[in-house]
Amino acid sequence: MSIDWANVLMDVGIDVPIQKTQFNIVCPFHDDTHASCSINTDKGKWICFRGCGQGKLQYFLQKFLGIDKEGIEKYLVDHTMFYDLGMFDSVAPPIEGQLLEVDFPHTTGRVPSWIFDRAFTKTTLKRWDCGTDNYNNLIIPINDRDSRLVGWVTRQFERNPKYLYSKGLKKSQVLFGEDKIKEAPFICITEGALDTMWLDQNGYSSVAILGASISNIQVESLIKLPTEELVLCLDNDEAGKIGTDRAMTCISKSFVVSYVQLPKGYKDVQDIRDENILKETINNRTFW
Numbered sequence: 385m386s387i388d389w390a391n392v393l394m395d396v397g398i399d400v401p402i403q404k405t406q407f408n409i410v411c412p413f414h415d416d417t418h419a420s421c422s423i424n425t426d427k428g429k430w431i432c433f434r435g436c437g438q439g440k441l442q443y444f445l446q447k448f449l450g451i452d453k454e455g456i457e458k459y460l461v462d463h464t465m466f467y468d469l470g471m472f473d474s475v476a477p478p479i480e481g482q483l484l485e486v487d488f489p490h491t492t493g494r495v496p497s498w499i500f501d502r503a504f505t506k507t508t509l510k511r512w513d514c515g516t517d518n519y520n521n522l523i524i525p526i527n528d529r530d531s532r533l534v535g536w537v538t539r540q541f542e543r544n545p546k547y548l549y550s551k552g553l554k555k556s557q558v559l560f561g562e563d564k565i566k567e568a569p570f571i572c573i574t575e576g577a578l579d580t581m582w583l584d585q586n587g588y589s590s591v592a593i594l595g596a597s598i599s600n601i602q603v604e605s606l607i608k609l610p611t612e613e614l615v616l617c618l619d620n621d622e623a624g625k626i627g628t629d630r631a632m633t634c635i636s637k638s639f640v641v642s643y644v645q646l647p648k649g650y651k652d653v654q655d656i657r658d659e660n661i662l663k664e665t666i667n668n669r670t671f672w
Contacts, residue, residue, distance in 0.1 A: 387428065387460060388551070388552075389425035389426075389428055389441055390405075390425045391549060391553075391555070392441075392445070392460070393423070393425070393441075394555070394595055395545050395547060395548055395549060396445065396448065396449060396544075396545045397545070397623070398412075398423075398448075399595075399596060399597055399623055399626070400425070401597075405424060405425050405426035406422065406423070406424045406425075406426070407422075407423060408420070408421060408422050408423075409421050409423065411432045411434060411436055412448055413432065413436040413437070413447065413448075414432075414434055414436055416434065420432060420433045420434045421433070421436070423441070423444075425441075428440055428441045428442075429441060430444045442456050442457075442460070445459070445460075449544060449545070451544075483528055483532075483534040483535075483553070483554060483557055483558060484534065484552065485532045485533060485534060486533055486534060486535060486550070486552075487533070488515070488523075488525055488533055488536065490515045490516065490517050490523040490536070491515050491516055491517065492513060492514075492515040493515070494515070494516060495509050495514050495515065495516055495522060496516050496520045496521065496522055496541060498520070498541055499514075499522050499539075502578070502654065503582075503657050504581065504582070504585065505585060507585075508581055508584070508585040511564075511584075512524060512525070512581055512584075513525050517538070519540075519541065519543075520541045521538050521539060521540050521541050521543075522538070522539040522541075523536050523537075523538055523539075524536060524537045524538075524539065524577045524578075524581075526550075526553065526558060526560055526577070526594075527562075527563045528558055528562070528563065529559070529562045529563055529605065529608075530563070531563040534553060534558060535549060535550040535552065535553030535558075536549075536550045536553075537549050537550075537560075537577050537594070538550075539577075539578065547576070549594070555593075555594040555595060556595075556599035556601055556602065557599070557601050557602075558594070558602075558605075559591040559592070559593065559602055559605050559606070560577050560580055560591060560592035560593075560594055561577075561580045561581075561584065561590055561591040561592060562591050562605060562609075564584070565589055565591060565609060565610065566589070566610065567610035567611065568589040568610070568611050569611065569612070569613065570589070570611055570612070570613035570614065570615050570642075571589045571590065571591065571609050571611045571613070571614055571615070572588050572589065572590040572591075572614075572615045572616075572617045572653075572666070573590070573591060573592070573593060573598075573606070573614055573615065573616050573617060573618070573631065574590055574591075574592045574593075574617045574618065574652070574653060575592060575593060575594070575595060575596055575618050575619050575624065575627070575652065576592055576594070576619075576652065576654070577592050577594065578654050579592060579617065579652050579653050579654045580592040582653060582654040583617070583653060586659060586662055586663075588666065589611070590617070591606075591609070593627075593631075595627075596618060596619065596623035596624055596626065596627035597623075597626075597627050597630065598627065598630060598631045598634060598635075600634075603634045603635060606635055606638075606639075607635070607638045607639075611639070612639065612640055613639060613640040613641070613642060614635055614639045614640075614641055614642075615642050615643065615644065615666065615669055616628050616631055616632065616641070616642070616643035616644070617643075617644050617652075617653050617666075618631070618643075619651055619652045620646040620650060620651050620652065621651065624652075628643050632672050636672060640671065641671070641672045642669040642670060642671045642672060643669060643670055643672065644665050644666055644668075644669045644670075645665075645668075645669075645670060646665065647661065647665060653665070
């Protein structure tokens with residue numbers, strides 16, 4: 385089975401440019417401010433021009449995640465076995481830009497107990513049709529705006545990477561939570577599914593772009609949302625700051641745009657368990 389290296393790299397936190405198979409990034413294996421590491425997702429290869437290494441992307445992942453060759457091979461099998469497009473060879477290809485509807489192969493009606501340690505309620509987990517698998521992971525279905533199931537995200541329990549996406553899902557073509565959105569004074573934009581679920585639980589309309597970088601297709605979907613203001617609630621890290629800048633540039637012509645500044649010590653909005661702190665953070669948002 386072929387590996388979708390772009391999705392694999394995004395799942396482990398590498399910011400992959402949209403519609404590019406070869407690109408340069410700041411090498412994660414040495415201190416640098418220059419994009420000295422070249423990656424080719426089509427060929428599955430990489431090279432650091434400062435001498436950190438080169439070869440297959442399997443070795444890049446092994447080095448990046450700090451696990452052995454056997455662990456990488458297992459991860460790639462786990463990552464690609466969720467959804468095999470070959471199963472649909474007899475089905476007419478989808479219209480360009482349209483996602484395939486899929487079946488949900490995991491157990492619904494119950495969730496792993498550890499998710500309640502993150503302060504989620506049973507009502508919220510049921511509202512988002514969450515389930516579990518045989519490894520005690522949380523499985524979150526992903527629907528398009530028409531409520532068709534187009535994939536799912538796995539939040540792993542005590543394993544890295546924390547998030548895995550179903551094979552074949554084009555994250556750049558969907559807004560998580562869009563099917564649940566109703567007209568609101570403002571709508572929050574987050575990186576991850578759990579962030580959007582958390583804001584929804586606390587009374588804030590939200591969608592997730594499933595990563596730090598917003599795509600042109602997602603911008604087109606955002607423009608159709610029933611609101612006058614979009615509030616960027618991306619993660620409090622370098623990737624989140626870059627994503628916020630790009631998103632503000634892309635959507636500011638169509639909406640009032642604002643962004644939250646997370647209090648010190650919080651990585652994302654789901655880290656803010658105190659309702660008053662969360663409310664204050666959103667109320668004190670900065671307008672662009």
